[in-house]
Amino acid sequence: MVTCTTVVLASLTGALAGSLLACVPGLHVYNVIALIVVFSVRLGSAAVLPTEALACAVIGLVVAYAMLSTIPSILLAAPDESAFFTTLPGQRYLQDGRGYAAVWLTVVGSLAGVMATAAGYVLAAPCLLPTVWLVFRPHTHWVLWCVIAFMLLSEWPKGGSLGQAGVHKLAAAWTSLGAGLLTFLLSAMLGFILLHRSPMAPEAAFQNLMPAFIGLFTVPWLLLNGLSRTEIPAQRIEKRIVLERRTFLQGALAGVLGGGFAAFFPVITGGVGAFLAGHATALRNDRAFMISQGAARMVYYAGGLLLLFVPGAALVRGGAAAMLRTLFTPFDRVDFWMAAAAMLIAAASVCLLARPLTCGVLRAMAVCGYRAISWASLGLVALIVFAVTGLMGVLVALVAAAIGLIPLLCGARRMNCLGVILLPMACNLSGFGPQVAAWLGLQ
Amino acid sequence: MKGIAHFSIGVAVASCFPSVVRAGADGNPLGFLLGGIFGLLPDTIDFKFTRYFYRHDLEVVPDPLRPNARMTADAVALAINRAYETGRAVRIKLAPVRLAADAWRRYEVEFDVPARKVNVRFGPAVDTSGNELSERWGGAATEAEAALTAPIKIEYFARLTIDAFDGPVLTMEPQSDGRIAVKFIPWHRTWSHSLITSFLAGLATTWWLGPIYGAVVGGAHAAHVLTDQIGYLGSSLFYPFQRERVSGWRLAASSGAAVNLVAVWSASLLIFWNLCRNMNPAPAGWTGARLALYGLMIPALLLAALTRRRLRAHRRRVADGR
Numbered sequence: 068m069v070t071c072t073t074v075v076l077a078s079l080t081g082a083l084a085g086s087l088l089a090c091v092p093g094l095h096v097y098n099v100i101a102l103i104v105v106f107s108v109r110l111g112s113a114a115v116l117p118t119e120a121l122a123c124a125v126i127g128l129v130v131a132y133a134m135l136s137t138i139p140s141i142l143l144a145a146p147d148e149s150a151f152f153t154t155l156p157g158q159r160y161l162q163d164g165r166g167y168a169a170v171w172l173t174v175v176g177s178l179a180g181v182m183a184t185a186a187g188y189v190l191a192a193p194c195l196l197p198t199v200w201l202v203f204r205p206h207t208h209w210v211l212w213c214v215i216a217f218m219l220l221s222e223w224p225k226g227g228s229l230g231q232a233g234v235h236k237l238a239a240a241w242t243s244l245g246a247g248l249l250t251f252l253l254s255a256m257l258g259f260i261l262l263h264r265s266p267m268a269p270e271a272a273f274q275n276l277m278p279a280f281i282g283l284f285t286v287p288w289l290l291l292n293g294l295s296r297t298e299i300p301a302q303r304i305e306k307r308i309v310l311e312r313r314t315f316l317q318g319a320l321a322g323v324l325g326g327g328f329a330a331f332f333p334v335i336t337g338g339v340g341a342f343l344a345g346h347a348t349a350l351r352n353d354r355a356f357m358i359s360q361g362a363a364r365m366v367y368y369a370g371g372l373l374l375l376f377v378p379g380a381a382l383v384r385g386g387a388a389a390m391l392r393t394l395f396t397p398f399d400r401v402d403f404w405m406a407a408a409a410m411l412i413a414a415a416s417v418c419l420l421a422r423p424l425t426c427g428v429l430r431a432m433a434v435c436g437y438r439a440i441s442w443a444s445l446g447l448v449a450l451i452v453f454a455v456t457g458l459m460g461v462l463v464a465l466v467a468a469a470i471g472l473i474p475l476l477c478g479a480r481r482m483n484c485l486g487v488i489l490l491p492m493a494c495n496l497s498g499f500g501p502q503v504a505a506w507l508g509l510q
Numbered sequence: 511m512k513g514i515a516h517f518s519i520g521v522a523v524a525s526c527f528p529s530v531v532r533a534g535a536d537g538n539p540l541g542f543l544l545g546g547i548f549g550l551l552p553d554t555i556d557f558k559f560t561r562y563f564y565r566h567d568l569e570v571v572p573d574p575l576r577p578n579a580r581m582t583a584d585a586v587a588l589a590i591n592r593a594y595e596t597g598r599a600v601r602i603k604l605a606p607v608r609l610a611a612d613a614w615r616r617y618e619v620e621f622d623v624p625a626r627k628v629n630v631r632f633g634p635a636v637d638t639s640g641n642e643l644s645e646r647w648g649g650a651a652t653e654a655e656a657a658l659t660a661p662i663k664i665e666y667f668a669r670l671t672i673d674a675f676d677g678p679v680l681t682m683e684p685q686s687d688g689r690i691a692v693k694f695i696p697w698h699r700t701w702s703h704s705l706i707t708s709f710l711a712g713l714a715t716t717w718w719l720g721p722i723y724g725a726v727v728g729g730a731h732a733a734h735v736l737t738d739q740i741g742y743l744g745s746s747l748f749y750p751f752q753r754e755r756v757s758g759w760r761l762a763a764s765s766g767a768a769v770n771l772v773a774v775w776s777a778s779l780l781i782f783w784n785l786c787r788n789m790n791p792a793p794a795g796w797t798g799a800r801l802a803l804y805g806l807m808i809p810a811l812l813l814a815a816l817t818r819r820r821l822r823a824h825r826r827r828v829a830d831g832r
Contacts, residue, residue: 155612159643198793199782206535208534208539209539212542213543216547217513217517221514228676229571231569232565232566236562237559237562244558346512347512347515347518348767348770348771349767350767353641498537
């Protein structure tokens with residue numbers, strides 16, 4: 068039987084560890100949780116911690132990551148697959164000396180996401196979720212196909228604005244679109260290879276996609292930052308950030324809707340959810356956008372994990388829930404309330420750490436220089452990939468980085484890199500994934 | 511409407527067909543995909559193909575380092591005056607002013623109908639989303655005006671803003687009453703946004719894939735066309751039998767947050783309801799009336815209360831723009 072003290076201590080421990088680890092560029096919380104699971108299984112989980120305490124610690128880790136991983140995403144331009152949208156406006160803020168404000172806008176969004184998640188989880192999830200999932204369960208495959216179709220169709224041409232009409236103008240416009248489609252197809256091909264004929268060692272199979280995600284989303288930005296002689300001005304630590312109520316509400320609403328969509332439907336990540344919600348709410352304001360990204364990440368990561376604890380539904384969404392399920396199975400309302408409490412305790416404590424950690428990273432940037440930090444981050448990311456997945460993982464990351472550079476260099480959408488998981492999983496959910504793999508010679 | 515609203519409405523149209531829902535549950539996504547794709551297709555055709563083949567007579571390309579409002583105003587006036595003098599339509603393209611990969615100089619072209627003049631104002635640097643950028647791009651605002659010899663008629667808005675990605679083509683077309691009509695992006699919403707095209711697309715799909723998919727395609731396309739009538743620009747609803755655009759109902763701006771959110775949310779509720787009622791057995795307690803009340807009416811009342819002030823301001827702007 069879990070006690071209040073256990074819940075509080077475990078949540079705080081997870082939050083503290085998650086806050087520190089969130090500042091490490093390229094390190095995803097799922098990698099950390101995977102190591103915890105492997106360690107627990109080898110030792111026998113009860114010897115490590117009571118399983119309820121482990122669950123609270125994992126919730127703390129996830130909440131801290133969701134809130135503070137925007138620090139490396141914005142300040143070091145080292146996003147994961149759910150934060151790549153944050154990088155471009157974040158870099159603009161950084162170049163204006165307002166990186167601190169950019170981080171805080173996403174933290175504010177994350178807080179809105181925590182509140183919305185708690186309210187939805189407590190008030191609506193137990194009565195709505197089982198039925199909504201029952202209705203949508205056989206239809207998730209076409210939802211994914213529709214997301215892919217909209218993603219590809221909604222990209223706008225970026226050239227061809229000058230000169231007389233004609234085929235040359237069409238070609239100029241379709242250069243970026245073509246690069247986007249190529250990125251999607253190549254990353255999808257990489258995804259099929261990793262899912263059906265992975266070159267990685269069996270011991271690293273549990274982190275099969277990690278090198279691909281790091282290569283596609285994190286490495287290209289760091290590489291370009293290091294090579295481009297980017298100079299970042301001195302960053303202001305603002306004592307006060309004024310935020311209009313309308314901006315906050317619009318950003319929070321968009322983020323909560325997008326994160327909720329991504330948390331509910333499998334395979335769809337927080338970045339895609341935020342993208343869809345941004346379109347649905349016609350989001351244009353940079354500040355509202357940053358807030359929406361923070362809210363979407365929190366609802367996606369924390370909300371997705373908490374779906375595991377909803378009585379009568381117990382949906383496994385996201386890597387954290389899938390891995391936690393191997394050690395702990397929630398089964399009653401005590402676990403339901405425990406999870407909610409753990410999330411709120413973790414969120415409150417992480418807020419207190421946001422400022423010192425952000426200032427610490429900014430100080431490091433001022434001392435070491437932005438390019439040096441980018442190169443150091445790149446080295447660290449390579450080390451993490453090598454440590455977890457070995458040399459083959461590094462090679463996979465290099466291939467993925469080559470694909471991830473295409474949209475950056477050709478002005479296409481970076482979200483198309485999500486083809487690495489979207490297309491293979493859509494094919495699998497529709498039942499013809501193995502057939503496609505056979506056509507590709509992978510089976 | 512934004513693309514996601516059209517896409518969602520197209521998927522919602524597809525969900526109205528029980529056989530599409532059953533096929534979806536059995537692993538066949540085609541019906542829903544066709545609904546979404548054809549719901550978005552009209553704008554895809556226009557913005558990704560048609561506009562690159564629409565020829566113009568004049569092109570204004572402001573200097574990014576020294577934008578010349580006088581030159582721009584004179585060029586727009588020249589197009590209108592030439593159309594008046596020759597009695598033939600003149601097309602003018604207003605190019606965007608790119609400063610960097612993610613920076614543009616915003617400028618406005620405003621038609622003053624009573625005073626018969628056109629004003630041009632070069633403003634701040636903005637990013638791709640339209641947010642103003644910092645002072646480091648510099649550039650003082652410049653403004654100029656040019657006189658028109660002809661009376662003009664505005665079909666869209668009197669003030670046009672040109673910033674990110676691309677600028678509009680305007681066709682200055684002589685009318686039978688002697689005025690020159692200023693037509694905004696005349697290549698948009700013509701044959702691609704015709705109900706005749708919806709019918710033909712549905713017919714072609716029926717021949718290829720069967721009547722259900724044909725109805726999905728035709729319905730999704732028609733839904734896009736009719737939804738666009740909510741805005742200002744309108745469409746050539748019966749092209750080729752009627753080539754002029756039928757003016758929109760002017761109920762909301764297509765880029766408005768509230769109208770897009772309402773459209774996407776309503777479409778989502780309709781999809782959910784259609785999935786529900788095609789289940790056997792259907793989930794207990796979920797009736798259409800209950801879903802409409804909790805999912806639509808209550809949020810709509812909340813949203814209306816929140817946006818009431820903005821709606822009033824929007825109506826004042828519409829009245830000024832006429």
